[in-house]
């Protein structure tokens with residue numbers, strides 16, 4: 001039996017997962033319109049390659065990756081592009097972003113798909129295919145997967161497939177592991193091949209026995225695709241929040257610590273979400289770009305459930321499938337600990353067409369009963385409960401103090417950027433201080449200042465370069481002038497008779513002599529006067 005390790009802190013909030021795992025994953029119907037954001041992952045916005053009026057097929061590229069950290073975006077079904085413009089999207093900022101609006105034609109007609117056998121390709125080729133298939137991390141951050149696979153010369157010992165799903169309410173990974181374990185295992189093998197990892201460990205919390213059993217069965221049955229010396233193992237880990245956070249999961253499964261400011265690859269480990277492994281498999285073995293995902297609709301609804309829905313589906317239409325109850329007063333995207341309130345959506349009815357994106361793992365309909373209004377914050381009483389639960393081993397009360405007093409330098413010294421914003425500290429704080437909000441504020445201020453400093457440094461370097469260029473141009477001009485004068489003199493000399501040349505030479509020598517005499521007189525006078 002595998003030895004497991006523990007991490008510092010953690011909490012046990014009510015899981016609220018049972019209500020959305022009673023029924024199988026359902027397919028959400030084709031919506032009347034899809035709004036597909038061209039920026040739905042970390043990094044650069046994809047460049048639109050379609051315009052209003054274009055007819056597109058399902059899976060056709062509509063956004064080309066633009067930059068190192070960027071990923072492709074595709075038409076989720078066949079139809080006509082109605083607009084490429086700024087639309088409100090599901091983001092904490094509540095700001096609009098560039099989107100392609102697609103009116104489906106109802107035929108759901110695919111482009112020609114090009115499946116590949118991963119064993120016939122190099123890791124670099126497969127990375128490119130995943131980038132062009134729009135595969136990003138589906139655990140929440142939506143970081144382009146191809147970038148995480150570019151590890152250079154680092155040796156990866158362990159590939160971790162994250163199926164912990166520790167946050168309350170969310171069950172999309174649980175249901176996917178129960179129903180699609182075989183595809184996840186095949187996707188994990190592709191990732192293992194690309195990283196040349198020695199082993200694959202699935203970390204699944206022990207409150208998901210069906211998922212663990214399904215993965216174990218799939219691993220057993222997949223023996224024919226796995227190399228004999230490379231093994232996969234589904235490991236049941238203790239249920240504790242935030243056990244699914246990458247650093248904590250690595251610690252539990254391997255006993256290794258990711259040092260502050262370092263990446264898991266620095267210690268020979270890489271992590272992917274189980275749903276990402278599924279998408280990797282679909283993208284390569286079936287040639288299907290990432291067009292849909294599983295999303296949990298739960299909370300204050302008549303029937304909580306998981307749906308497979310197309311990216312760009314209006315969230316209001318998804319919520320309608322589960323019927324939000326009349327006292328619904330808002331919606332949260334993600335879980336109650338790390339998610340955010342959706343702008344422009346309140347009440348049980350569909351307010352606006354904010355679309356779901358690749359990062360939409362869960363929508364929680366909120367009500368005053370489920371999520372009572374936060375109590376007013378009181379002064380910190382230095383009880384250190386936040387310290388006891390912090391999984392990053394930080395001093396949350398000190399970080400709060402530094403953030404509040406805008407002592408950002410000291411907050412950094414106290415490892416502010418190691419905070420994973422899990423909210424465990426806020427959850428236990430008896431003074432109801434919204435601690436995570438303070439940390440987010442401090443981080444954004446520090447980033448803004450660093451950005452400003454970077455701009456100022458760039459401006460200074462540009463100015464210095466400009467000055468140097470002017471100096472160089474001045475020198476070059478003077479050199480050119482001198483060369484020109486010399487050439488003119490030489491030309492003059494060559495055009496005169498030998499006698500004139502002799503006279504000119506005599507004249508030049510006499511001028512030189514006068515200059516020398518004058519110079520020595522100046523020096524003599526200077527010596528005498530001591531000036």
Ligand code: SF4
Nearest residue numbers: 380381383384386429
């Ligand atoms: S839990 Fe709240 S009151 Fe207690 S030390 Fe931390 S911040 Fe202060």
Ligand code: SF4
Nearest residue numbers: 390419420422423425
């Ligand atoms: S939010 Fe940050 S400071 Fe608070 S418990 Fe989580 S990691 Fe620690």
